[in-house]
Amino acid sequence: EELIVAEYESDDESKSQKRFFGEEDEEDELVEEHVTKIYYCSRTHSQLAQFVHEVQKSPFSKSISLVTLGSRQNLCINEEVRR
Numbered sequence: 652e653e654l655i656v657a658e659y660e661s662d663d664e665s666k667s668q669k670r671f672f673g674e675e676d677e678e679d680e681l682v683e684e685h686v687t688k689i690y691y692c693s694r695t696h697s698q699l700a701q702f703v704h705e706v707q708k709s710p711f712s713k714s715i716s717l718v719t720l721g722s723r724q725n726l727c728i729n730e731e732v733r734r
Contacts, residue, residue: 689717696721 693699699719706715 691702699721706712706717
């Protein structure tokens with residue numbers, strides 16, 4: 652009976668091969684940056700515009716990105732209002 656021995660890789664060899672082939676160690680995984688998220692809901696577009704204007708005037712305006720979403724036709728669940 653023939654005995655086949657598994658190939659041995661030292662820790663240093665396996666780390667260098669993983670990096671070579673694009674794999675990362677668990678230690679090297681990127682940690683997701685904590686981002687504060689604000690959800691602001693409004694019934695009118697003018698209230699949304701006012702909120703955007705106030706954020707732009709704030710000291711945080713350079714570090715905040717925001718987007719407004721509004722569509723009564725697509726997002727409203729009240730059938731009478733959607734018309």
